[in-house]
Amino acid sequence: MIAHKSFVFTFADVEVREREFRIVKSGEVLPVEPKAFRVLLFLVRNPHRLIGKDELLDAVWNDSAVTENSLTRSIALLRRLLGDDTREPRYIATVPTVGYRFLCDVKVAEDGFEGLETAEPQPANSRKESEPPRGTNGDRISPDHSQIQTAAEDRVEEKVEQPSDRRERLPKRLLVPGSIAAALLILVTGFFVYRAIRDREARGNAIRPAGNTTASRMHFVLLTTFPGEVRWPAFSPDGEKIAFMWDGENPVKGDLYVQLVGGESPLRLTHTSSGYICCADWSPDGREIAFGRCDDRGGGVFTVPALGGPERKLTDVVCHFGRAGYPKWIGNGRSLLIVDRCVPDGPGGIVVFSLETGEKRCLTAPPLYSEPGDMLPAISPDGKTVAFSRMSTPNRSELYTVELSGGNLRQLTHEGNRVGNLMWSSDGQHIIFIFNSSRVGLGRVWRVPAAGGAIEPATIYPATGALSRDGRRLAYLYPTGEGSWEIWRTALSSPGGQVVSRNRIIESAGWNSAPQPSPDGQQIAFESCRSGQCEVWRTAADGSKPLQMTFFDNGFSGTPRWSPDGKWIAVDHHTATHGQIYLIDSEGRNLHLIASGNYENVVPGWSRDGTAVYFASNRTGSWQVWGQNLATGRETQVTHHGGFAAFEAYDAKTIYYSKFEGGGIWSTPVGGGEEKQITDALHLGYWGHFAVTEAGLYLLDADAFPRPTVMFYSFQTRLLTPVMQLEKNPIPWTANLAASRDGRTVFIAQGTFHSSIAMAENFQ
Known part of the structure; x- marks a missing residue:
C-alpha cells in the first residue's frame, strides 16, 4: 500500500x-x-x-x-x-x-x-x-x-447515472435539471445523506464542516433534498418535526410545510396565491404554527393547524420586503411577539400581541428616520429577553436586546454594517449571528454576550438557524443562495406579438439583473456580482465583451439607465448609509454624484430630452418620485400618493411609475396633474418589472397561473394581453425587465435557487 x-x-x-x-x-x-x-x-x-x-x-x-x-x-x-x-x-x-x-x-x-x-x-x-x-x-x-471524492459522493452519482443507460456522459457545462441537480446539490454540501435519523449510527459517520473546533462530537445530516429553495426552518416543541417554507410545488411564492425529522414526505399546510409567506414558529403545545403573509393589500400574521386545516388571521402588520410580522410564541401561548408599527407611518417595532384581547404593547420605538426599523426578534431560552436587529437603512443594522417586560434597551454591536440570522445560544449567555462586515471571516458565525461585551467567533455552532427546545439540535439552511440569475432576450413579431426567439445572453455566477438596452440597441447595461462585488457592467447586444463600468470601494451598485443620446448611464449606489444617484459616461469614466442627502435616492430614469433625471426618494417619509434638472440641480417632487421606478413616455407627455408597496402601474402628466392607475397587475416586490415602449407597456404579472407571465398593455386598445410565460423564476425587489423602443425585443432576468435544511446534533 x-x-x-x-x-x-x-x-x-x-x-x-x-x-x-x-x-x-x-x-x-x-x-x-x-x-x-x-x-x-x-x-x-x-x-x-x-x-x-x-x-x-x-x-x-x-x-x-x-x-x-x-x-x-x-x-x-x-x-x-x-x-x-x-x-x-x-x-x-x-x-x-x-x-x-x-x-x-x-x-x-x-x-x-x-x-x-x-x-x-x-x-x-x-x-x-x-x-x-x-x-x-x-x-x-x-x-x-489535488482532489478527493468520497465514496458517499460516488454512491450519490451512481443513483444519478442509470445502469440501464450507459450513453456517453453529458458535457460538463450543460445545465443539470431535476433530480440530477438535487443529487449534485448533495455532493456540494459534503454531507452523507441519511433518510432516517433514528438509525443514522448504523449507516456511518457524517462529514463534519471544516474549521469548527468543536465539531468532533457532532452529527450532520440533510433533512430535505427537494428541488427548489427552502427557508425558515423551525423545530416543533418535541423536536421531532420541522416546519419550513418551500417553493417546489408553488414556484415564486412558496408555502408552509411540516415534515417528521427523518421523514421524506412533507405535509403542505398553505396554498399561497399572491405575495409572500415567511417566518414559521410553533405554538408551545405544538398544535398550531404562526406565520406571516404579505401581498399588495398589506401584511398579516396567521396561524394554521400543524396537522392541516384552515388558516386564521390574527392581526394586520407592516410588511418589509415581503416579510410580515416575524411571529414568535411567548410563554404559555396566549401572546405572540411580532413586528409592527408603533406609530402611524413609522418604522417597525417589537410588539407583544395578546391573542385574547388583540392588544398590542410596544417594546421598542425605533427612531422615525430608521427604515425599515426593528426586525428578526428572537426570545431568550428563559423567555425574559428579546434580541433583535435594528435597521437604520436597508443596508445597515445593529444588534439590540430588550426585556420582554419592557425597558432596559441595550445595543450590543456598533459595527455600522449589517447583522442578521439571530439565534440565542442554548444556555442563553450569548446571541449568535451572521455579521456582514469587513471583518476577517466575512459571513461566518459570530457571537456576543447577551450582557454586552466583545464580539468573537462562535465555535460551537456551524451556522445560525433554529435550535430545538433542548438545545441539542440545530436546523439551518445549506447551502444558502445557491443558484444563478441569468438575463434572457426575447424577439417578438410585433409589439406584444408572437415570440420569434428566446436566448440566454448573459450568465455567470451570482447576480445578473437589471438589464437595459442602449438607445441604439447595440449594448446592454446591467448589474452583476460576478467579480465578488455588485457593480454595473456593459456588454454587446449578444452578451459578449463584458466590461465592468463602476468600481466603488464598498456597497453595491445597480439599476443602470441610459441617457436618450446613449452617452451617459445613470446608476444608484448603495452604501451602509444611504443609496444615491450617480452619472457615468458610456465608456466607464467621469463618475459624478448628482443626488444625495441623509435619505434614500434610488432607481434613476431619464426625461426624453436628457435634461433631467427622475429617481425615487423617501425624504418625505414615504417613497415618492422626484426629478432633478441637471443644469440647475433643482429637485421637484413628481408624485404625491406614492411612487417608485419612473419612466417618461417617448412622446414626453406622460410619466409611468410603479409603487414600492405594489398595486400596479400608474401615470401622471409630465407637467403635473392627476395620478391614474393603468393596471393592478404589477404586484408587490416587482416594482422594477415593467418597461415603456412607443406602442405600450410590458410588465410582469407574477401571480399569473400557472407561471409568472410577461404581459403587454397597448396604449391604443388599453387592453392587457399575455406575451410569454417565464421558464424560470423572476427575481423580485430589483429592476429586471426592459424593452427596446419599438417593442419588438424584451429583456428579463430570471433564475433558480437551491437550498436544503441541514441538521447538526450534540453540541454539549
Whole structure:
C-alpha cells in the first residue's frame, strides 16, 4: 500500500491545510465550501501557471455535469475569503475567456500525517477505464492528490447515472435539471445523506464542516433534498418535526410545510396565491404554527393547524420586503411577539400581541428616520429577553436586546454594517449571528454576550438557524443562495406579438439583473456580482465583451439607465448609509454624484430630452418620485400618493411609475396633474418589472397561473394581453425587465435557487 502524504501550502499570511480541509488566514480559520477549497488547492499546486477553465473543471468537478458558473462562483468565493481585488489582484488573476493564474509564491511542507491509503498501481485493464485509485474507505484520489471524492459522493452519482443507460456522459457545462441537480446539490454540501435519523449510527459517520473546533462530537445530516429553495426552518416543541417554507410545488411564492425529522414526505399546510409567506414558529403545545403573509393589500400574521386545516388571521402588520410580522410564541401561548408599527407611518417595532384581547404593547420605538426599523426578534431560552436587529437603512443594522417586560434597551454591536440570522445560544449567555462586515471571516458565525461585551467567533455552532427546545439540535439552511440569475432576450413579431426567439445572453455566477438596452440597441447595461462585488457592467447586444463600468470601494451598485443620446448611464449606489444617484459616461469614466442627502435616492430614469433625471426618494417619509434638472440641480417632487421606478413616455407627455408597496402601474402628466392607475397587475416586490415602449407597456404579472407571465398593455386598445410565460423564476425587489423602443425585443432576468435544511446534533 502507498500512503498519501498530506501537505500544507503557505502564501502571504494564508495556510491551505490539505488534510484538515481548512484555509487559515492570519491565524483565523475561514469557512469554505468543499468545491471552492479544491479549486484553491489546485491553484496553489500550480502557482504562476495559466490554468484553463476546462482544466480546472476537469480537476475539481471531474465527471460531474456542471456549468462554468460553478467555477466562476468558486473563484468569487475565494476572492471574498482572501480579501482579493479583481482590479488589482494579489492572489488570483483572471485571464478573460481563458482561465486563471495564481500569482503568489507558494511554500509546500508535509504536515507529518499519513492519510488515505491508495492501492498499488495496477495495469489500466485491471480496473475501470480512467478510474482513479481508491483509499481504504472507498474514497477516490486523483493522481496528483489535488482532489478527493468520497465514496458517499460516488454512491450519490451512481443513483444519478442509470445502469440501464450507459450513453456517453453529458458535457460538463450543460445545465443539470431535476433530480440530477438535487443529487449534485448533495455532493456540494459534503454531507452523507441519511433518510432516517433514528438509525443514522448504523449507516456511518457524517462529514463534519471544516474549521469548527468543536465539531468532533457532532452529527450532520440533510433533512430535505427537494428541488427548489427552502427557508425558515423551525423545530416543533418535541423536536421531532420541522416546519419550513418551500417553493417546489408553488414556484415564486412558496408555502408552509411540516415534515417528521427523518421523514421524506412533507405535509403542505398553505396554498399561497399572491405575495409572500415567511417566518414559521410553533405554538408551545405544538398544535398550531404562526406565520406571516404579505401581498399588495398589506401584511398579516396567521396561524394554521400543524396537522392541516384552515388558516386564521390574527392581526394586520407592516410588511418589509415581503416579510410580515416575524411571529414568535411567548410563554404559555396566549401572546405572540411580532413586528409592527408603533406609530402611524413609522418604522417597525417589537410588539407583544395578546391573542385574547388583540392588544398590542410596544417594546421598542425605533427612531422615525430608521427604515425599515426593528426586525428578526428572537426570545431568550428563559423567555425574559428579546434580541433583535435594528435597521437604520436597508443596508445597515445593529444588534439590540430588550426585556420582554419592557425597558432596559441595550445595543450590543456598533459595527455600522449589517447583522442578521439571530439565534440565542442554548444556555442563553450569548446571541449568535451572521455579521456582514469587513471583518476577517466575512459571513461566518459570530457571537456576543447577551450582557454586552466583545464580539468573537462562535465555535460551537456551524451556522445560525433554529435550535430545538433542548438545545441539542440545530436546523439551518445549506447551502444558502445557491443558484444563478441569468438575463434572457426575447424577439417578438410585433409589439406584444408572437415570440420569434428566446436566448440566454448573459450568465455567470451570482447576480445578473437589471438589464437595459442602449438607445441604439447595440449594448446592454446591467448589474452583476460576478467579480465578488455588485457593480454595473456593459456588454454587446449578444452578451459578449463584458466590461465592468463602476468600481466603488464598498456597497453595491445597480439599476443602470441610459441617457436618450446613449452617452451617459445613470446608476444608484448603495452604501451602509444611504443609496444615491450617480452619472457615468458610456465608456466607464467621469463618475459624478448628482443626488444625495441623509435619505434614500434610488432607481434613476431619464426625461426624453436628457435634461433631467427622475429617481425615487423617501425624504418625505414615504417613497415618492422626484426629478432633478441637471443644469440647475433643482429637485421637484413628481408624485404625491406614492411612487417608485419612473419612466417618461417617448412622446414626453406622460410619466409611468410603479409603487414600492405594489398595486400596479400608474401615470401622471409630465407637467403635473392627476395620478391614474393603468393596471393592478404589477404586484408587490416587482416594482422594477415593467418597461415603456412607443406602442405600450410590458410588465410582469407574477401571480399569473400557472407561471409568472410577461404581459403587454397597448396604449391604443388599453387592453392587457399575455406575451410569454417565464421558464424560470423572476427575481423580485430589483429592476429586471426592459424593452427596446419599438417593442419588438424584451429583456428579463430570471433564475433558480437551491437550498436544503441541514441538521447538526450534540453540541454539549
